[in-house]
Amino acid sequence: MTRHFLRDDDLSQAEQSAIIDLAIELKKDRFSVKPLEGPQTVAVIFDKSSTRTRVSFAVGIADLGGVPLIISTASSQLGGKETAADTARVLERQVAAIVWRTYAQAGLEEMAARTTVPVVNALSDDFHPCQLLADLLTIREHRGSLPGQTLTFIGDGASNMAQSYLLAGATAGMHVRVASPEGYAPNQQVVEDAVRRARETAGTVTLYTDPNEAVTGSDVVVTDTWVSMGKEEEKARRLTSLAAYRVDADLMALAKPDAVFMHCLPADRGFEVTEDVIDGPQSIIWDEAENRLHAQKALLVWLLEQA
Numbered sequence: 001m002t003r004h005f006l007r008d009d010d011l012s013q014a015e016q017s018a019i020i021d022l023a024i025e026l027k028k029d030r031f032s033v034k035p036l037e038g039p040q041t042v043a044v045i046f047d048k049s050s051t052r053t054r055v056s057f058a059v060g061i062a063d064l065g066g067v068p069l070i071i072s073t074a075s076s077q078l079g080g081k082e083t084a085a086d087t088a089r090v091l092e093r094q095v096a097a098i099v100w101r102t103y104a105q106a107g108l109e110e111m112a113a114r115t116t117v118p119v120v121n122a123l124s125d126d127f128h129p130c131q132l133l134a135d136l137l138t139i140r141e142h143r144g145s146l147p148g149q150t151l152t153f154i155g156d157g158a159s160n161m162a163q164s165y166l167l168a169g170a171t172a173g174m175h176v177r178v179a180s181p182e183g184y185a186p187n188q189q190v191v192e193d194a195v196r197r198a199r200e201t202a203g204t205v206t207l208y209t210d211p212n213e214a215v216t217g218s219d220v221v222v223t224d225t226w227v228s229m230g231k232e233e234e235k236a237r238r239l240t241s242l243a244a245y246r247v248d249a250d251l252m253a254l255a256k257p258d259a260v261f262m263h264c265l266p267a268d269r270g271f272e273v274t275e276d277v278i279d280g281p282q283s284i285i286w287d288e289a290e291n292r293l294h295a296q297k298a299l300l301v302w303l304l305e306q307a
Contacts, residue, residue, distance in 0.1 A: 003306040004112040004119045005299060006105070008129040008167035009193060013201050015302075016136070016171050017146075023137050023291070023298035033297075035304045036066025040096040042300070044122070045071045045078065047102040052265065053122050053130070056292035057099055064297055069095065073102075084108075088115035097300060118303040120296075126187070128160045131264050132168035133295035138288045139220055142260050147173030147202065151220040152255075154179050154211050155245050155272055156238070157186045161224040161264055166194035166205060173201035179214035180207075181241050211245050218255040222262040223247045223272045239271065248274040252282060260284045 004010065011019070026033065036042065042061045046054065054070065061068040071078075078087045088111040091098055098115065100108060101122035112119040121129055136146060143149055151169050153162045157180030166186060169176035176194065178186060185207060194205045208214035215221055226242045227235045252261060261273075261283045269275055278285060 002116055002118060003303055005129060005303065006108050006112060006119065006121045007127045008132050008164050009171055009197055010129075011171060013171050013173060016133075016168070019133060019298045019302050020137050020140055020146075020295070022301060023133070023294040024140070026297050026301075027291075027294040030063050030294075030297075033301055034065030035301055036061060036064040036096060039065055039067045041067045041069050041094065042097045042099060043069045043071055043091050043095045045073060045076075045098065045100040045102070047073045047100075048123065050101055050123075052289055052292050053101055056296055057122065060293050060297040060300065063293075064300060066096065084111040085114035087111065088119070091115070092117045097303065118300075118307070120299065120303070124160060126160055126190075127164045127167070128264070129164055129168065130292065130296050130299065131161065132164045133299060134291040135165075135222070135262060135264070135288060136168060136172055137291045137295045138262065138284055139260070141287065141291075142284055143219060148175070149219045150175040150177065150217060151222065152177040152179065152214045152218040153222050153224075154214065154247055154251070155223045155242060156180060156184050156226055156228070157207070158184050159224055159228055161222075162186055163190045165222065166190055167197065170194040170198035170203045170205055171201060173198075173203045175204045175206070177206045177208060177214045177218070179209065179211040179245065181209060181245065184241065211251060212254055215251055215254045218259055220260055220262060221247060221252060221255050224264055225266065225268050226272050227268065242272070246272060246274065247277055249276050249280075252277055252280075262288050265289060 058068040097118045099120040105126040
């Protein structure tokens with residue numbers, strides 16, 4: 001049966017760990033594995049603008065011996081006349097996999113349900129699972145392991161990043177904390193799914209409204225932009241509502257002395273994070289950005305092996 005990667009808990013703990021192990025190996029020798037040699041083509045579809053996702057998938061597919069076919073929905077039938085299901089059935093006869101950066105999670109689910117090739121969520125309004133594989137890889141590199149680590153997300157708990165941290169962190173056996181103001185809590189169903197997964201992996205999930213309490217004793221502190229794509233009209237309200245959730249030196253001082261700071265980028269410097277933190281010695285954002293390449297290559301290799 002074809003495996004897809006639409007949300008973080010599509011992988012078991014063992015599968016997630018295996019992909020991260022493979023990413024570590026591929027990082028050591030970028031051109032050692034070429035499952036797309038031929039070359040085979042991977043469709044990479046963008047509804048939203050992108051830097052890291054576009055570059056890392058294009059380079060990664062080429063590293064694996066394939067050809068990335070970059071498609072903008074604005075200039076394709078998927079952007080208007082054609083359904084995701086019909087597009088999937090057209091593409092599956094010509095490509096080895098489909099990667100889609102989009103808005104609604106439902107579109108990804110529709111596409112995956114109607115195709116025989118792997119579909120990868122390169123970002124949706126609900127989840128950002130490829131980013132989380134890169135983040136977990138980065139934490140492994142800097143902290144040595146994932147199970148038992150305490151990871152705290154500060155900011156908009158309803159964001160795709162916060163919700164992916166809940167699912168991916170719980171899958172990894174981590175203690176995941178999310179601190180957000182009222183009105184910005186994660187989706188309740190996502191929280192319940194994360195709690196259920198955490199019971200299987202000895203992880204925990206805890207929601208906070210007090211950022212100081214949440215960060216205290218953390219191994220990893222993460223945040224994301226307060227104004228995600230599609231939320232621009234809410235900018236003024238969001239900057240006010242989330243002002244107390246800025247990650248600054250005082251907040252980082254509450255974490256463990258050897259704690260690391262992460263941000264998926266792009267960052268609105270001075271808003272969700274101060275310059276001294278994002279450019280400081282605890283920040284590992286550039287390793288995190290590079291690791292999109294290695295984690296996504298490992299994911300594609302793993303998905304193609306399941307076929």
